[in-house]
Amino acid sequence: MNILPDPNATVASLLTPEAAKAAALAASTATAPGVLSIDLDALIANWRKLEKTAVPAEAAAVVKGDAYGCGTGPVTRALAAAGCKTFFVATLGEAAAVRAVAPDATIYVLDGFFQTTGDEFAKLNCRPVIGDLYELAEWDVYCRRTGWNGGAAIHIDTGMNRLGLTVTEAQGIVPRIAAGDHGITLVMSHLVAAESPNHSINAKQVSAFREIASQFAGVPASLSASSGIFLGSQFQFDLIRPGAAMYGVNPTPEADNPMQPVVDLKARVVQVRNVERGDTVGYGATWSARRPTKIAVLSAGYADGYFRAAGSNDGTRGADVIIAGQRCPIAGRISMDLMAVDVTDLPPNVARRGQMATLIGDGITVDELAHHFGTIGYEVLTSLGPRYARIYKGGDAKPAAVPTTAPAAPVAPAS
Numbered sequence: 001m002n003i004l005p006d007p008n009a010t011v012a013s014l015l016t017p018e019a020a021k022a023a024a025l026a027a028s029t030a031t032a033p034g035v036l037s038i039d040l041d042a043l044i045a046n047w048r049k050l051e052k053t054a055v056p057a058e059a060a061a062v063v064k065g066d067a068y069g070c071g072t073g074p075v076t077r078a079l080a081a082a083g084c085k086t087f088f089v090a091t092l093g094e095a096a097a098v099r100a101v102a103p104d105a106t107i108y109v110l111d112g113f114f115q116t117t118g119d120e121f122a123k124l125n126c127r128p129v130i131g132d133l134y135e136l137a138e139w140d141v142y143c144r145r146t147g148w149n150g151g152a153a154i155h156i157d158t159g160m161n162r163l164g165l166t167v168t169e170a171q172g173i174v175p176r177i178a179a180g181d182h183g184i185t186l187v188m189s190h191l192v193a194a195e196s197p198n199h200s201i202n203a204k205q206v207s208a209f210r211e212i213a214s215q216f217a218g219v220p221a222s223l224s225a226s227s228g229i230f231l232g233s234q235f236q237f238d239l240i241r242p243g244a245a246m247y248g249v250n251p252t253p254e255a256d257n258p259m260q261p262v263v264d265l266k267a268r269v270v271q272v273r274n275v276e277r278g279d280t281v282g283y284g285a286t287w288s289a290r291r292p293t294k295i296a297v298l299s300a301g302y303a304d305g306y307f308r309a310a311g312s313n314d315g316t317r318g319a320d321v322i323i324a325g326q327r328c329p330i331a332g333r334i335s336m337d338l339m340a341v342d343v344t345d346l347p348p349n350v351a352r353r354g355q356m357a358t359l360i361g362d363g364i365t366v367d368e369l370a371h372h373f374g375t376i377g378y379e380v381l382t383s384l385g386p387r388y389a390r391i392y393k394g395g396d397a398k399p400a401a402v403p404t405t406a407p408a409a410p411v412a413p414a415s
């Protein structure tokens, strides 16, 4: 049974003409409520920087969660063209999306192997990350029965207590490694608190992993994701697995961000209105105008992944947006599809209907927004909503169904 969509089918070919038209409208920068631009050149520069930091280790790329909300297809294609050979995803569906654009890549599936998924692993030629002895046995049975020898990673738990064999369990399979012809292509573990360089668990994990990995003779070893790479060369082993840092999230939150921003997000001003002193704005009447106020209403809200937590009230300032180069504070609660911003301090007639406002970019970082959302940059990215038109810049980006010019002036929808 084929449990996956045909990776070669384009989205458009699966839609009725009406639905295809709706999709085209949604993808058009002229009609979509917002525009999400992904800078593939910055993404590649970030990946190269991580690779360089960890030389001579190989740099893989983690593209789970639709490439952290940035789009698996374009991101994978750009990274593969830049020389990335190994990709990590969470699920088989994600592996299919990677395989569709990277026919020669090595793909590891972090969620691992089930008896029922063997045929899909073989068909996609991707490798499970095995984290349990029963799972290992099931994989062995499948390989013996079918003759498939596509390889697998062994995940060893060194402190996360999420996925992975215990160190003792891993020691139990060392004789098998020593005997050769074992099919294990990678041994890995995952750090718990790598973004906190002074946390004592880092040293414990690296020494436990070094010890057990050294017994997996001839098998490449991998420990570090984005933040671990910056803990020093002893954390880098043979393969690094960066995700977030490639997409511009700061891997060293206690220091300046060494990465370039990748994501730029804009939403449209749908109305500008004047509010009298003492009037309130938005649901709950939690924000009141302390002066005659000009409010711009933007077409993005929590259904677009702009968390309600970023709103403001009379006691607390929320997040900012940028209009005409100037920061403007959010006024009141974020609605499902809309948010209000105080544009009183902008020069007259600068905030106009139809104009774009920057929600991420021009100095508003993913990490800054995460602070207002009460979360981390990872969740900001993976929450980026489906209603934005997506534009890819640089890389080997193929011409998409949307114009690639800046969205400042409305453009005709692609026909």
Ligand SMILES: *Cc1c(COP(=O)(O)O)cnc(C)c1O
Binding pocket: 062, 064, 110, 190, 224, 225, 226, 227, 241, 242, 243, 244, 245
């Ligand atoms: C998500 C994940 C990564 C990538 O983590 P980042 O912090 O985004 O770089 C690497 N390894 C494993 C096992 C993961 O689950």
